Amino acid sequence: MAKTQTRAAHKAGNARDIILAAARVEFAEKGFNGARVDSIAARSGLNKQLVYYYFGSKDDLYRVTLEEAYSEIRLREKDLDLRSLPPQDAIVRLIDFSLSYLAQHREFIRMLADENALGGPHVRESEAFQRTNSPLIEMIGATLREGEAQGVFRKGIDPLNLYISIAGMTFFYFANGITMSAIFGRDLSTPEALAVYRDHIVALTLAGLRP
Amino acid sequence: MAKTQTRAAHKAGNARDIILAAARVEFAEKGFNGARVDSIAARSGLNKQLVYYYFGSKDDLYRVTLEEAYSEIRLREKDLDLRSLPPQDAIVRLIDFSLSYLAQHREFIRMLADENALGGPHVRESEAFQRTNSPLIEMIGATLREGEAQGVFRKGIDPLNLYISIAGMTFFYFANGITMSAIFGRDLSTPEALAVYRDHIVALTLAGLRP
Amino acid sequence: MAKTQTRAAHKAGNARDIILAAARVEFAEKGFNGARVDSIAARSGLNKQLVYYYFGSKDDLYRVTLEEAYSEIRLREKDLDLRSLPPQDAIVRLIDFSLSYLAQHREFIRMLADENALGGPHVRESEAFQRTNSPLIEMIGATLREGEAQGVFRKGIDPLNLYISIAGMTFFYFANGITMSAIFGRDLSTPEALAVYRDHIVALTLAGLRP
Amino acid sequence: MAKTQTRAAHKAGNARDIILAAARVEFAEKGFNGARVDSIAARSGLNKQLVYYYFGSKDDLYRVTLEEAYSEIRLREKDLDLRSLPPQDAIVRLIDFSLSYLAQHREFIRMLADENALGGPHVRESEAFQRTNSPLIEMIGATLREGEAQGVFRKGIDPLNLYISIAGMTFFYFANGITMSAIFGRDLSTPEALAVYRDHIVALTLAGLRP
DNA sequence: AATGAATGAGTATTCATTCAT
């Protein structure tokens, strides 16, 4: 439903959703502390007080923005439908989904990094985070069991740990690309560099799962 | 030279280094935007104007703090001496080093995440980042070649990409532990959880490198 | 007429009077500047725009609230019927009325103090204040004349000044009890303290009026 | 000492004291809620941030202003030296002091009325209020005892209650003069009206104290 | 090298009031 609202924002001109969209951009660009409520209002084309009318505070607005971002990715994760694929293809699809989603949603990366760097003050306040749990771990678990059954994956792999390692490899590439490019003197932001890296982690992971 | 001063700080009580140490703590806790120059001065026990006397601005202080943090990890990386180990052991040591260093240097994680989230404004200004290039990629490259020679690693693995994937798996675990714990309802901050995860990525990586 | 509406408020649920009752509570608790139109609306259970519909502005609402408060005390003063009592009893009744009315109508004290502290901006605008003059001075005058005639009061006492001195002694006790309690380290808000003070001013005033 | 600082303000240009003087004027005119920190800064000729540098918050500034006002009146009360006068003269001097001090320090009246109307939030926080207790009650007690000994005052009069009744009669006249003038249609702010009232309360009180 | 005082530009938030229905 939150999703629907976000979409509607640009069509129906619903003020709340327009503000939310503006907030997402501002928070992604500047982080929580760097973001300015004034700037969000300006981006939305509405006035600042409406931000408070609808969201109460900068913190609450950030929390809602985070919740929306998560609710969005969760919706996409459901569409993945890993169960319909052969185990190895499912893993590849998972990696590719992760890479492409992050590549296209830099704001998600920044908000996540920011929230964690801040110690998670908004996640802590959020009921939505506690409620909605990701379907992904379940799906990965099914895939791993199927792979074991087919003899293509080794036994004893923990789905959550596998998820974290894949998420880590993909997230880190985008999240810390700036400092890495600076340190190693190699531009990691090109499509070519990304394609090479993608092949690397696909190969590493698939080989790593083999019995 | 900055390094030398840092060492001296704790011995001679050199004001510049005392401030730098205070800044590292403050920046790590609050991020760049959340950090307060007043707070850094208070932590240092010295006065605010000295901060400006020595560092000129909050931005410059942050840049120096980042450089110091990097220069420190680089020093430790040199001590790794991967070349003296059998290839597989070298990879394990690399993973263990990464995990333990990050576990003990949360401030490094936060500063790195923060700097990248902000778009790398301080790294961009830093000459130190350009100058000092990590010895690590070189070391990993040698290890990979040795592994290939010994027939324990497959061919064609890019040392930088391997480094990124290992760094990703380790960094992400600490950096985004807060939101992950919230979403998956599993406390990832316990030593036990970390030990299990460590075994997972060691196994995944070693298997992933096998021919 | 306004009075009639106030009565109706609690019976018929007349919106205007419900708002007025809410306003009295809010203004009494917070003073004019501290009071919030939002808060008055919330207390009334009605919405903010109705406040404007009925009263036009916060200032006007305050003025009407003040007028109501005054019109109420004036009604009670009429009931005093000092003329039917022996002169000394009349003075005692006046003092007791003043004490008990103020004790039960703290909101009247606060609004009065607030209005005067602010320089009387609302009284100045009010026609009602100019129109309705208190019957009290007249009644006190008659009592004083009767007392003189009976030889129990001395001559030449000005009814208004007597009123002011009695009002001062009673009003001040309630109005400034907080700071006095703090300064003199004695709790003046207990019924016992009040009873002792009542006896003091009764004795002082009666003795003070004797020929 | 606080007194000394206030004096110094206008001579030495001590910023803290200049702000304090400006605050007294602003708070007296507008009350706590009506006063504006911007306005205080403007009155002081200094900038707003200095207000926060020296006082921390509007509330704290108000508290200090109140404390200063009280510390000032207390100093003057000490100078009264009632003990050196015949008992009846002492009471007259007390009344005259009270009237003239209040007449000349309207800001004291307003701040006191305001603080009490607000429920005493600043007095409650103030250590200075708890510490410094007025010498007045002691002095009045001595005067009453002397009067009894000389046979000019009756027995059993409580010094605090006498003080409150005198303070009430004098304070109320100034504090609520605006609404009273409006209601009774008589201008109470003229020197003549005040002189008449003064004679009234002197006569009432002295007669009231007679055996 | 060290420090207390001073400041301009901002920063989240509030509030009385109005609009549109």
Next chain:
DNA sequence: GATGAATGAATACTCATTCAT
């Protein structure tokens, strides 16, 4: 009569930075 949405102008307070010594 009644209401949800919208807004301009403030409002207390903050913060990096500089001045003067």
